[in-house]
Amino acid sequence: MKPSIPQGTRDFGPETVRKRQYIFQTIRSVFEQYGFQPLETPSMENLDTLMGKYGEEGDKLIFKILNNGLDNPAKTAQTQEGFSKILEGKNTKVITERALxxxxxxxxxRYVAxxxxxxxxxxxxxxxxxxWRADRPQKGRYREFYQCDADVVGSRSLLNEVELTLIYATVFQRLGIPVDIRINNRKILAALAAACGGSEQLTDITVAIDKLDxxxxxxxxxxxxTRGLTPQQVATISAYLAIDGSNAEKINALKALLGNxxxxxEGTNELTYILSNIAPLLGEEKAxxxxxxxxxxxxxxxxxxxxxxxxxxxxxGSIGGGGRYDDLTGLFGVPNIPGVGISFGVDRIYDVMEELALFPDSVLVSTEVLFFNLGDAEVTVALQLSHQLRQAGIRCEIYHEQAKFNKQFGYAEKKQIPYVAILGEKELTEKTINIKNMHSGEQQTISWSALEEFFHK
Structure with a gap:
């Protein structure tokens, strides 16, 4: 059978992993600078934890996990009944009670609760x-992908929104990606729903508006x-969606439409606070x-x-998103813990950086120096010198077998190793080593004792 992987998933080779790690490390370093701490949760959760939290569209995309022991004869009747319910679009713990x-x-x-x-x-x-999401795979959309989140819980202060906005701007500036950070406020959308018949309309309105793009x-x-709104209500929403101009002009137009x-x-005041505080801090960020x-x-x-x-x-599509969720832990029986957070879509960020050629060449450098293999005596010394360099934090390796120079040079070129170190009989006698820069072609001879200093420079 020809080997394959599930649709919407991918293998990552060394070059891709290095580029992805560059993104992870950039994001992580900014998170740490703002005082965020790392957390990990299990890959799977109880199904009840997830269902009903993402809206009707999101619930359809949850990957459910079959229970073990379904081949147990004692469970056969229950299993058949359970599968019938699954086919009817219902959930049953007989078949599944966990999900990715x-x-x-x-x-x-759930962790906070x-x-x-x-x-x-x-x-x-x-x-x-x-x-994981049971979505239709396409460019920038995968069934397995990474997220990078930063959240603050236990505070209603808008300073958190200001700092999260700055985190977005800082990360994308460091990655070199020019971005638009778009912001809105759900209170404004709730006001729109109130103007269109009441708060019970909010979900219908937001689900529809979210598909505008x-x-x-x-x-x-x-x-x-189709969701039951009247022509007058749809006209109000259409006027809302047509608001354009500068940030100040948009706020004035909104007040004219929903001023009562x-x-x-409340929503416009919060947006104004965020914008007024980040404006003097953005500087040269490409955001x-x-x-x-x-x-x-x-x-x-x-x-x-x-x-x-x-x-x-x-x-x-979007490469980041998030917002405030002041009653989220209330879903788990622990009310009154406010929160706000943002997320980075690493896989899409990777695709953007590839398309715009934004990854620095240094990202692909794994080994910094390759020691040639020219014989047993030379390898013995190369082992000692490479160990010394590794102890000093310099990444190096020794070619695995004696081979012609062309083959060893070719290996260094294919792995984009910037330096090769060559030890021959003469160098063993003189306790020197020849270092060649693979980019410039320049070669120089230095003493063994100066090797560490050379690479630190």
Whole structure:
């Protein structure tokens, strides 16, 4: 049988892993600079933990895991009954009671609910782990992919939103990706729903608006009609979606449309606070922060500021998103723990950096120096010298067998090793070594005692 992997998953070779690690390390270093602590949760959660947390669209994409022991004869009848329910679109613990995590936010909320009494609040955590979605694979969309999240729980302060916005700007500046950081506020969307008949309309409105980029305004309007909204209500939503201009002009237009709604005022005040505080701090970052009232993020748990990040110059979906979720832990019986967080889509960030050729050449350097293998006596000394360099933090290796120079040079070139070290009989006698720069072709002879200093320079 020809070997294969599941659709929507990928193998990563050394070059790809190094590039991905570069992204992870960049994000992690910024998280650490802002005082966030690392956290990991299990790959699978109880199904009840996940279901009902992502809206009707999200629930359909949760990967469910079959229980073990389904081949137990004593369970045969239950199993058959359970599969019948699954085919009817129902969940049954006879067949499955666990699922692969859909994102990192709900597992984090579950962790906080279980451990809040021991946590120092506000608790700032970051998490870098894979998640799974039963989605249709396409460019920038995979069934297994990594997320990098940073969240703060136990604080309602908008300073958290300011710092999370700066984290986005800093990370993408360091990666060299020009981005638009788009922000909105769910309170504004709640005010829109109130203007269109009441808060019970919020989910219908946000789920439809969240599809605007994919299906266009006309299809969104059609969906709103099918969800029971009146022509007047759809007209109000259409006017809302048409708001444009500078950040200040957008806020003024919103006030003109929804000025009588108190939640709209709260939402715009929060956006104004964030924008006014980050403006003097962005400096030369390749990031633009703009209000986007079409941004909805169709997840039910967001309650305040919401984020989405798009890369400029490439055809790609969002490469980051998040928001405030002041009642998320209440889903697990622990109310009144506010939270806010952001997420980085590493796989899409990788694709963007590949397309824009943003990875530095140094990312691909694994071995810094290759010692040639010219005989047993030479290898004995090479082992000693390479050990000395490794102790000093310099990555090096010895060619595995005696071979012609061309073959060993070819190995160094294919692995993009920047230096080769050549020891012959003469060098053994003089206790020297020839170092060749593979990029410039320059070669020099140095003493064994000066080798470590040479590479540190």
């Amino acid at each position: 995590r859909y994102d990192l936010t709900i597992p984090f909320a 279980m451990n809040h009494a021991q946590l120092v609040m506000p608790f700032k955590r970051y998490q870098i782990q894979p998640v 994919k299906i266009g305004l006309e299809k969104v309007q059609e969906e709103l009609f 709604e108190s939640l709209a005022l 633009r922060v703009t209000i986007d009232f079409t941004l909805a993020r169709g997840l039910n748990y967001y309650t305040g500021t919401i984020y989405e990040v798009k890369a400029n110059g490439v055809q790609m």
